[in-house]
Amino acid sequence: MSRMLSKLIKFAAILGALGLISTAAQAGNAYQGYVLFNQTCFLCHGNSGEGDGPLAKKLDVSPADLTDESSRAGESSDRQLFGLIQGTIKHGSGTSAMPRWGLAMPAIQIDSIVAYIRFLQRSKHALPGDPNVGKQVYLDKCAACHGRDGRGNGPLAEVLGMKAKDHTNSAEMNKNPNSYLVEVITHGSAGKSLMPGWKEVLSEEEIEGVVSYIRLLSTY
Template identity: 65%
Template sequence: MNRIVTRMTRFAAWVIACGLISISAYAGNTYEGYALFNQSCFLCHGTDGKGTGPLAKKLDVSPADLTDGDGGVSDISDRQLFGMIQGTVKHGSGTSAMPQWGLAMPGNQIESIVSFIRFLQKSKHPLLGDPRVGKRVYEDNCAACHGRSGKGDGPLAAVLDLKAMDHTNGAELNKHPNSHLIEIVTFGTPGKSLMPGWKEMLTQDEIIGVISYLRLLPNY
């Protein structure tokens, strides 16, 4: 039996390695990717990913615009993007000043950077506040209903029989501009909804921080 399981495991690994099936292996933690990107990648690519970081003009090869959807990074697979960051896949032009990040960080961190790059490409709304502040606020105040992962499955959601919004649904979040979310968090929602207003308990920086954090909860 163990031999059969081992053979099946090896076969599955071979299929994945050959790219014969698609998997979410590169759907890392987008929030972690935000932190890593703003520690290392922003120097060349800029905090907005457009390739205009503080070191960009000092390089012989211009950094890529990671938000470019016209034949750019948006059109390559997560697997290719992972390999380019890791340093195991050549860039399309054949020339790049990109460091071989696989020598400095493990694969799971590179996966998270891939996830954050996809956020930069697909989210329709900028991060207005500090997601690090938002994470603390979210875990202290929002997770009871929305869950620590943001799926709407917090302990109070079951006890009170309420349908808390799933903040991991990027397509749904993209429908709501930041101004609308600020209004909801500040004043709550009307009617029988149990979403409270946090105006008296949170500062404006905390409110826009928590909205910026929940923008990073989905894997785009």
């Protein structure tokens, strides 16, 4: 191998370790993305993602509305959106206040934020409650049948030979409004279906939380 080439490879490895270039495309986790977005990005882009965060007015360049599907963030491929966040693809204004997150975040976290931004752009239904409350409820009460990742294949579903609903299918999940999901979770599915009702077990806040959490299990 030429010395030039081995130097280049070493340089790429260092950039990779710093997270400055992505080494592999990984499937992000929209719930993780939700958490990270509301810890950092909200400062400028707002909790809603529309660009109205508490720091927004202090910036010379307005933070983008990330929820708009016809914006640059909306029209970008996942890889381009990753690059915009990472700081390897330039922003519109050139003199941007948008931080280069590749300096502070590993690639898997950026992938998760990409997944959450897709949710903001493409989900037909907003989150009715707190997904952090919902996560605990889901893992304690629902994952045995629906599976930890929401695919409907938890251990109890196998044992009982049933198919619990797959929450990762966004086209299916988008068909039903939040009010319908709250209703099914509160009272259970009709007939012989093994989907139980949780009225006596969970508070309204917990049910709205778990609806929010399962919405974030969908992939867009």
